[in-house]
Amino acid sequence: MVKSELMKYSCPLGKAMSALGSKWKPIIVLVIKDRKLRFGELAVRINVISRKVLTDQLREMQTDGLIIREEFKELPPRVEYSLTEKGLALLPILYQLEEWETKYHVYDPQKEKDCKMIMEEKKIKKTVV
Amino acid sequence: MVKSELMKYSCPLGKAMSALGSKWKPIIVLVIKDRKLRFGELAVRINVISRKVLTDQLREMQTDGLIIREEFKELPPRVEYSLTEKGLALLPILYQLEEWETKYHVYDPQKEKDCKMIMEEKKIKKTVV
DNA sequence: CTGTATCCCCGTAGATACTG
DNA sequence: CAGTATCTACGGGGATACAG
Numbered sequence: 001m002v003k004s005e006l007m008k009y010s011c012p013l014g015k016a017m018s019a020l021g022s023k024w025k026p027i028i029v030l031v032i033k034d035r036k037l038r039f040g041e042l043a044v045r046i047n048v049i050s051r052k053v054l055t056d057q058l059r060e061m062q063t064d065g066l067i068i069r070e071e072f073k074e075l076p077p078r079v080e081y082s083l084t085e086k087g088l089a090l091l092p093i094l095y096q097l098e099e100w101e102t103k104y105h106v107y108d109p110q111k112e113k114d115c116k117m118i119m120e121e122k123k124i125k126k127t128v129v
Numbered sequence: 130m131v132k133s134e135l136m137k138y139s140c141p142l143g144k145a146m147s148a149l150g151s152k153w154k155p156i157i158v159l160v161i162k163d164r165k166l167r168f169g170e171l172a173v174r175i176n177v178i179s180r181k182v183l184t185d186q187l188r189e190m191q192t193d194g195l196i197i198r199e200e201f202k203e204l205p206p207r208v209e210y211s212l213t214e215k216g217l218a219l220l221p222i223l224y225q226l227e228e229w230e231t232k233y234h235v236y237d238p239q240k241e242k243d244c245k246m247i248m249e250e251k252k253i254k255k256t257v258v
Numbered sequence: 259c260t261g262t263a264t265c266c267c268c269g270t271a272g273a274t275a276c277t278g
Numbered sequence: 279c280a281g282t283a284t285c286t287a288c289g290g291g292g293a294t295a296c297a298g
Contacts, residue, residue, distance in 0.1 A: 010177070013155055013223060016230035021150055023271075026142055039280055048139075053271055055281060065233070076279040077278085086233040093225050094142060100222060101145035104215040106194070112138065152291075168260055179292055184261060205259040206298085 019064040020090070024049055024057050029066065029087055030094055036070075036080040066090070148193040149219070153178055153186045158195065158216055159223050165199075165209040195219070 020026060024046070031037070031045050043054055058081060061067045066087040072078040083091075138144065149155060153175070160166070160174050172183055187210060190196045195216040201207040212220075 011156075012227040012230040012234070013159060015234065016226045017152070017155055019230075020226075021152070023146070023150070026146055026150075027140075030142060043280090050272055050274095051281070052273090052283090056271080065235070071280095074279095075278095077281085079280065089229055089233065093222060093229060096222050096225070097145045097149075098141040100218055101141040101148075104194070104218065105141070105144065172260095179294095180261070181263090181293085182291055185291085200260095203259095206261085208260065 019061075019066065022057065022060075024053065025061055025066070026094055026097075028054075028057060028061065029083065029090055032067065032081055032083050032087075033091065034083070034088070036082045039079050039081070042081065061087075148190075148195065151186065151189075153182065154190055154195070155219075155223055155226075157183075157186060157190065158212065158219050161196065161210055161212050161216075162220065163212070163217070165211045168208050168210070171210065190216075 020029075027046060028042070031042060037045075039054075039058075042058075043049070043051060046054070049057075058067065058069065062069050065084055068082050068084055070080045070082075072080070149158075156175060157171070160171060166174075168183075168187075171187075172178070172180060175183070178186075187196065187198065191198050194213055197211050197213055199209045199211075201209070
């Protein structure tokens with residue numbers, strides 16, 4: 001363990017952010033919500049994420065106790081993800097973050113334009129959350 | 130703009146996390162709180178962060194409208210940082226994150242030991258938050 | 259005192275092809 | 279369907295020295 005990792009263990013917020021602070025985890029929590037979702041459904045709903053990264057993130061979240069992974073030994077295989085109690089407890093906080101962002105949002109027409117452009121270019125029909 | 134940045138503009142939570150999702154920003158918000166703090170005070174309170182990175186983060190947070198930077202043209206120079214309304218609105222959410230972490234925290238004695246060890250090794254007396 | 263200027267490491271995440 | 283396996287790129291973050 002090096003100095004740079006110290007924060008992860010030295011304060012509650014540091015620990016919280018290390019479980020939640022990655023690029024995709026909050027999104028994943030919000031997308032799963034109170035349902036069970038299969039891997040493929042997750043991949044479709046968050047279609048700007050690659051399957052490898054999605055897998056990685058799900059594994060870490062499982063380790064951190066945020067989600068439950070149920071594997072059904074069928075053919076074709078089926079895996080369902082759902083939130084643990086800990087993960088569910090995160091939902092209201094994430095909603096508040098959304099509200100916060102919406103309330104203080106500064107509208108940037110250029111960014112919106114860029115966003116539209118790239119979505120067409122990449123043939124992305126529907127985006128996250 | 131590339132696909133990977135799409136999330137930043139495609140949903141509120143994405144935008145929120147891009148303003149807040151870095152390693153140090155939530156900590157900085159929590160440390161400034163309702164006071165005005167000088168650069169040096171911040172550096173002492175978050176003493177596991179390098180001055181360069183602290184500067185970088187503060188600049189970005191200023192751009193995102195989270196903090197106010199007041200520069201006094203004195204000798205020696207003095208700079209004071211405080212939260213904007215937007216930054217202040219973040220505080221209750223961060224407190225809830227702390228509570229969340231505290232509630233669902235899994236105690237890991239090994240990590241705690243590692244943490245103590247490195248703090249002595251690096252002569253860190255007091256840590257963040 | 260409050261930063262810059264460099265230089266560098268390492269981890270996250272992306273693309274693509276392949277597998278049980 | 280639900281992943282792995284590789285390889286690669288980028289940039290956040292860190293150490294250290296220097297500057298106004």
